[in-house]
Amino acid sequence: MLLTRLVEHAPHLDLPPVYYRHRRVRWLISLDIQGRMKSVDSAGHPELAPLTDRDSPKGTELATPYVYRSGAKPPPMLLVDTLQYVLAMPANDSDKAEAEAIRRNDAYIALLEQWAEHAADEPSAVAVLEFFHRKDHLNVSIPEGAKPSDTVALRVNGQWAHEAGSAAAVWRTTVAQRKGSDAGQGVCLACGHEGTLLDTIPEPVKAGAIPVADGKSRDTVLVSVNKTSQGRGGRIQLADIPICDGCGSTATAVLNSLLAADEHRYRTNDSVTVWWLKRPTRMRLLRSLREARPEDIRALYTELDQPHTGLENTRTDPNAFYALTLSANQSRVVVRDWLDVPLTKALAHARAWFEDHCIQDLWQEEPQYVALWRMARCLGRWKEEETGSGYVKGSEPPTAERTLLAMALRGPQHRPPVSLLQRLDQRIGADGHLDLPRMALLKLLLLRLHPQLRETVMPTLNSENTHPGVLCGRLFATFEQIQYLALRDPQTKKGPNTTIGDKYFTAAKARPLPMLEMIHDTAKSHLKKLWRDNPGAWNRLNLRLEELYTLLEGTPPPATLDVKGRALFTMGYYQQRAHDRAAATKAKATKNNGGDASPPTQDTE
Structure with missing residues (x-):
């Protein structure tokens, strides 16, 4: 089936003749119609002409005869071959290499004779064969730096010899026989x-x-x-x-x-x-x-x-x-x-791919799509340096991009390996970095591994999602915001250098109960400070805490979370932050436009 589909596509492409391939050719032997070389050096000796220039340092690309060859005595290719075959240039100075070069050159000339035999009326075939029968090729000056593996082509009276119709026909017959x-x-x-x-x-x-x-x-x-x-x-x-x-x-x-x-x-x-x-x-x-x-x-x-x-x-x-x-x-x-x-169906799979990973960014109000290669790259290590920050190229699993592409092409029914979600959770915990590509990939993997979550995991914050992992993540984000607003410098508007997210995020998503209880105790003093300095923020954040604990239905946060729960914790944390930031941006814009907006829960950090 695969070979059939490839063959069926041939009429839609501009393909070279059968058994021809586009190759880089470095050297040229230019002949006149009598088979004598046109290019000579200053002393009048025939020499190879280069087919390289600044734009094509490796040679000129031509569609030339080609076939896969191997073994102890690889056969020649018609007209366009290496210097070993065309000019009998040995691979090294040994007698064995010289004898092998002579053998290859003899086989190359024998193939030319087959072409001339089947194309007696082809002027280029006659001229080429005359050149080699006179052994003029053995007197051609080879430039310094040329290698035995360099490819050389022949041109007769301005026309490439291998482009002759008779050459293509003879080459196809030769390959079919081999x-x-x-x-x-x-x-x-x-x-x-x-x-x-x-x-x-x-x-x-x-x-x-x-x-x-x-x-x-x-x-x-x-x-x-x-x-x-x-x-x-x-x-x-x-x-x-x-x-x-x-x-x-x-x-x-x-x-x-x-x-x-x-x-x-x-x-x-x-x-x-x-x-x-x-x-x-x-x-x-x-x-x-x-x-x-x-x-x-x-x-x-x-x-x-x-x-x-x-x-x-x-x-x-x-x-x-x-x-x-x-x-x-x-x-x-x-x-x-x-x-x-x-x-x-392929287009429907692609649309499902975009819908499954689409998510709100911290810096954009509308949900965003992410390039596949960026999602693969985010499975690697994040680093921050004075010269810049980013993911270390090559630190992601080597099969990550191929696996994600298979997910995109095969649709929602194609289940990805759980190891991808485990890897993403491990990397988030190791370097503490959350961004759009990682969250888009996290949402995608959650939906593909657990399709029942499609009803609750949305591109933006779903306030009705009661999964304990999501609620714990939202609680953690709320405690972090309480700390930020309580400790923010009133003059510079800068928050603390180190937040609870920097210190406790990884531990909290693995063991929510002890960590959230400890953080809640610390947050009580921050809430007192907010009640005194910013009553509006205190009221809204305190109400949110009550709502979130109510959604837990009176039960304490889970003592531990598995990989699915940790992913949902991360999702709840990130989406709560994105929601708060979007609300703050909207309120600020309304205020600047002269509208009457209540103070947002979160000021921009």
Whole structure:
């Protein structure tokens, strides 16, 4: 199914010829129509011409013949290959390396002869073969700094030799012969038609397209069975996976094209997700998840709210959304996830993602959406330094972003690992930092792990939520506000350097009963000071304490809280603070506009 969907997408892409790949080419051999080199040095000796410049220091990108090769005697590629093959440049000064370079050059010329044999009327084929038959290539001056692994291409009379139609045809035939299966003809698993079957997948996934932990990427193969222990009944290669040469090359070519397109990929620390549609549209689904840009989210909601106009022929010909998550293990591709769903369902999952994590920020009146990568990053360590503060890059779990992306694409029914909530709770307790990304992720994980909380956990403070953890968090926030207002300097309006939140938050969310009792005793002296200096604030905060203890239904706070309870404690604490701050901002704005507003519970800190 995966290979089939990739092959079906090929008509929507501008792909190079079969078994061609975009590569960086560093050197050029430019020939005239008689096969003589045009570029010479000051002494008149032929030399390589560079294809590098300031904008392309690694060479010019060209679609050239390419196939995955391995073994003790790797075969050549037609026309565009390394200096070892084209000019017999040895890898080192040893006799063995020199002999191997000669072998590769002989094999390279033999492949050129096959091209010339099948393209007798092709002037470029005649010119290239004349150049090598005269052994002019052995007299070409190789610039200092050139490496045997550098790629070199040939151009005849201003035209790239490998772009000739005859060259593409001969190369396809050559690769099919090299990679062809012993079974010969058969029905392809991908397209369902009879064709020439492959023994191995000819084209690999390009090195660097899939992230790897050590940064040492290499070409990887989408399907690889080269040991008897890996195959069914001890059979290796594609013996049990019949794939024709057309589908084998096209599937990987489409995948490489998607992996190279920013708008169709999402790279994380250890994987990459590519997506495409059965019928391409302008929808940027993964970008809306990754960046949470308002315009992308609005477009997503519009597409769902107006299905008859937003999606062409939705009922008779539904569009489909495909997403493929890959990682790499040595030279093999690892398929981590595969999604094939109607586009409307994928959009509904994305909307559920935004609704489940949307939450009020301390600094914004309206609930906010958060970029997926920021929620993954907030699972790491927070640091504050004189040069700046932020999350330490790389301190989050390496699989966090991939896990969150799977949650977003698979919808509310996809249960995330409990370890994510445990990790978030641990990080909040360790560095005492609460911000929008952490609270958005906390709300998301609570709703996905405990769907029954959807009726009570809201983007803003739900004053009717009677869960003991939420009430304890709100109590703690109220005690912190009492301390802040009681100890605030009347001149500078600054509160204490250290609050009860700085000192006791982690302990209070784990053991609410003893900590809140201790803090309540301390708050009594602060309430007396407020009663004397700020009766309005005393009255409102004292009433809130009574209301919260009443909601506990006369029972004391829990002695301990599990991870769910601690998360709800944090949620209640944060939302109470956000609610108080929003009320203070609104009251201040009303007062500045000449309105009559009662004093807010909280002044801005």
